[in-house]
Amino acid sequence: MSTSSVALSGVEQSAGLRSAIRRQLFIGGRFVDAGDGATLTCVNPHDNSPIVDVAMAGKADVDKAVAAAQAAFPAWSRLAASERGRILLRVADRIEANLEELARLEALDTGHPLRDARALDVPRTAMTFRYFGGMADKLEGSVVPVDVGFLNYLLREPLGVVGQVVPWNFPVMFTSWKLGPALAAGNCVVMKPAEITPLTSLKIAELMAEAGVPDGVVNMVPGLGAVAGQYIAEHPGIGKIAFTGSTATGRRIVQASAGNLKKVQLELGGKGANIVFDDADLSAAINGSAYAIFHNQGQACIAGSRLILHERIADEFLERFTRLARSIRLGNPLDADTEMGPLTSAQHRDRVLGYVSIAREEGGQVVLGGKPPDNAALSRGFYIEPTVVRARSYRDRIAQEEVFGPFVTVLTFSSDEEALRIANGTEYGLGGGLWTRDVARAHRFAREMHSGTIWINTYKRVHAASPFGGFGLSGYGRDMGFEAMHEYTQVKSVWINVDAATPPWYRR
Ligand code: NAD
Secondary structure, rough: OOOEEOOOOOOOOOOOHHHOOOEEEOOOOOOEEOOOOEEEEEEOOHHHHHHHHEEEOHHHHHHHHHHHHHHHHHHHHHHHHHHHHHHHHHHHHHHHHHHHHHHHHHHHHOOOHHHHHHHHHHHHHHHHHHHHHHHHHHHEEEEEEEOOOEEEEEEEEEEOEEEOOOOOOOHHHHHHHHHHHHHHHHOOOEOOOOOOEEEEEHHHHHHHHHOOOOOOEEOOOOOHHHHHHHHHHHHOOOOOOEEEOOOHHHHHHHHHHHOOOOOEEEEEEOEEEEEEOOOOHHHHHHHHHHHHHHHHOOOOOOOEEEEEEEEHHHHHHHHHHHHHHOOOOOOOOOOOOOOOOOOHHHHHHHHHHHHHHHHHOOEEEEOOOOOOOOOOOOOOOOOOOOOOOOOOOOHHHHHHHOOEEEEEEEEEEOOOOHHHHOOOOOOOOEEEEEEEOOOHHHHHHHHHOOOOEEOOOOOOOOOOOOOOOHHHHHEEEEEEEHHHHHOOOOEEEEEEOOOOOOOOOOOO
């Protein structure tokens, strides 16, 4: 394992970002402390050092945020759609102007390698706000051909105040995936970032205010899931909740939303099938499959976490794949050379290591990794080596449950039918893909695989214009693309009697 690190401690590194760090809730256009003064310490996953204490919202703070959003809604929803769009375009510009600061903040708070935050996370965040800025005035109603003499038209109206609860794995990007369509469609938002990674979300709130988003339109309330998150899901003043996170929490949200029958959108876990056929371009498949699982330390709902290999190429593939995985540079995320950082929290690192024990108990073979790296410079951080495990069966826990770490489960097959059975053999269905030169097979699998996204001869590509979401236990509803605008609107059907010759119902 090659590793790298820089000499600065986490505290010193965060000092370089002091001016970018916001430590308060953002409600009604102002940064404020939590009503009860509660805070939580953000920790640098590279060395477990404290970065800053950030305010944690309680129920009273969520109430204030909802009230601010309700007050802002009439003016925001009646603003010309093109003007809402223009403001979102300015948000994208502000994000690009602050790219380096945002990328460093994300790397510090989450453990994302800086090179990924610079090249992917922050540019994609700007791109997504820009896409929805352009979308704001493209949302049209329609005219329905009903009975002669009547005009029936459909309006797409915003929902009002929307709650958005997101996880810690891609915090900056999720601000744009969630806020972009909600705001473009004319809603106001109360967003809760994950308690352990609030820093870039708070910075985005500040940039949005600078870009001209009116007070109260966006409120950012970091807080504990069981307190602020649960209360947002229950809140009678909120008309919809959009959630990204685990399937277990998604179920709780559905239950909590029942009080006022909120509209619910769920982007949940995954166990991505990544199938490599014996006719594939192996070099491309090996590189793409490593990216599919090891990018962001495997902390991705769409990670290619089940590597399903044709038995004819399995040994050669695994030999070359593990050689590549062994060469991935682990190190301090703020070092520009680092290719893989630490996991985002100690608790999550321990959970992932727990799956190494489960693998051994199930008779799996740990081919690579399965432990923290032997490097004193990384010993205080939450690092795990790239881990490759051969499972005995696709029904094993390591082939069924989401590990959400740099942990790939390897399975083999001998026929197309078997590959499809394995690929569809979990209750998840978020992202999956295949590597083959056979065009007919590629299309057949695209049709047959039970998954919201399919990649062919690539993996883990996302784009603001392409709808994203799951089948089965991976949730329902779609982020991004035109679909997302529909998620944040409700249809109103308007009937007008133009010149209908209808007889009176009651002849008197
Ligand atoms: P999590 O469900 O524990 O937490 C996600 C968010 O929900 C956090 O903000 C948390 O504070 C909040 N939360 C926790 N309990 C809550 C409750 N009772 N009510 C309301 N909110 C509550 O998930 P996590 O461990 O932070 O994130 C990892 C999970 O997210 C993985 O399962 C991953 O697959 C999933 N994920 C899905 C997508 C997708 O688009 N489908 C994207 C990224 C991550």
